[in-house]
Amino acid sequence: MSAFEEDESKLVRKCKENPFVPVGMAGFFGIVAYRLWKLKSRGDTKMSVHLIHMRVAAQGFVVGAMTLGVIYSMYRDFFAKPSEEQSPTQTK
Template sequence: MSDYEEKESKLMRKVKQNPFFPVGMAGFFAIVGYGLLKLKSRGDTKMSVHLIHMRVAAQGFAVGAMTIGVLFSMYRDYFAKPKETQEAQSK
C-alpha cells in the first residue's frame, strides 16, 4: 500500500501511538504565542535573550510531554499487557 492510499493520516497515526504528542504541540504553540504577546512589554530585556527564553520554555514543554508519553507507552507495554496476558492464560 502506498502512502497515498493510506486511510489514516500520518498525524492521526502518531496521535494513536503517542497520546501526549498533541499535548506537547499545543503547549509548544501556547508558549510561543504567549511569548509573542509579551514581546512588546519585555522591558529592558534584549530581544535575543527574550527569544532564547521563549525557545527554551517551548522546547522544555515539548520534550517533557514526549518524555511523559514514552513513560506512558512503556507502562502500557510492560506493565498493563502482562496482566492482560495472565488473565487470558488463566481462562
C-alpha cells in the same frame, strides 16, 4: 489514496497511539504565541535574551510532554499488557 490522505491518516494514527503528541504540539505553539505577544512589553531586555527564554520554555514543555509520553507507553507495554497476556496462559 493520495500522499496527502496517507500523511493525514498517519498523523491521526500517531496521535491516537500517543496522546501526548498533540499536547506537546499545543503547548509548544501556546508558549511561542504567548512569548511573542509579550514581546512588546519586554522592557529593557535584549531581543536575543527574550528569544532564548522563549525557545527554552517551548523546548522544556515539549521534552516534558515527550517524557510523560514515554512513561505512559512504558506503563501500557510493561504493566498493562502482562496482565492481559497472563490470563490466557493460566487457562492452559
